Amino acid sequence: xxxxxxxxxxxxxxxxxxxxxxxxxxxxxxxxxxxxxxxxxxxxxxxxxxxxxxxxxxxxxxxxxxxxxxxxxxxxxxxxxxxxxxxxxxxxxxxxxxxxxxxxxxx
Amino acid sequence: xxxxxxxxxxxxxxxxxxxxxxxxxxxxxxxxxxxxxxxxxxxxxxxxxxxxxxxxxxxxxxxxxxxxxxxxxxxxxxxxxxxxxxxxxxxxxxxxxxxxxxxxxxxxxxxxxxxxxxxx
Numbered sequence: 001x002x003x004x005x006x007x008x009x010x011x012x013x014x015x016x017x018x019x020x021x022x023x024x025x026x027x028x029x030x031x032x033x034x035x036x037x038x039x040x041x042x043x044x045x046x047x048x049x050x051x052x053x054x055x056x057x058x059x060x061x062x063x064x065x066x067x068x069x070x071x072x073x074x075x076x077x078x079x080x081x082x083x084x085x086x087x088x089x090x091x092x093x094x095x096x097x098x099x100x101x102x103x104x105x106x107x
Numbered sequence: 108x109x110x111x112x113x114x115x116x117x118x119x120x121x122x123x124x125x126x127x128x129x130x131x132x133x134x135x136x137x138x139x140x141x142x143x144x145x146x147x148x149x150x151x152x153x154x155x156x157x158x159x160x161x162x163x164x165x166x167x168x169x170x171x172x173x174x175x176x177x178x179x180x181x182x183x184x185x186x187x188x189x190x191x192x193x194x195x196x197x198x199x200x201x202x203x204x205x206x207x208x209x210x211x212x213x214x215x216x217x218x219x220x221x222x223x224x225x226x227x
Contacts, residue, residue, distance in 0.1 A: 031211040031212075031213075033214075035214070042219050042220050045215055048208070048211070048213045054215065086154060090211065095156065095167070096156035098153055098154040098155070100153050
């Protein structure tokens, strides 16, 4: 089955830039989506189709992809960005696949 | 803005059937190109997609759950439902319903989630 690999945790100080990676085989041929999940809440879409933002999502969130790695970048990190972040793709053999999630800690 | 709300029992006995309903407002489950999904989050673990039903009634399930899962829709009530048979403690999770984009398969709207515990 298809696997997406994310770091367990990322830490960054307020005002700095946080980067969360997501790796998978042949990721370049897939559309990557990103979700933010604050404690006790449902996931919320923050980036879709690699780099597009839904309406209402701050431009501080951006997505990119190079080779087999996608990256969610959060500029000028704030305390309110502290959450779990998940990447997700659709794979022809495994259907919908989520990464294991990355906990962002704002120092 | 589409809103979704899950409802159903929070406690199910082992070997029985888990049944949940998702009520959709601000949109129609018959809208062309719309897909309606169930996703669960196991305790202290990540997210697992269960399956979807399309606006035409076509269903597609996670192969790992396919033998135990059924998703149906009632367009007159703007609801879609999940049935998971022969549950065990391993099915204890928070269950979310979501609207899925039918082109590149991302989840653009989510319900708040409902905790379901399997225990005798």
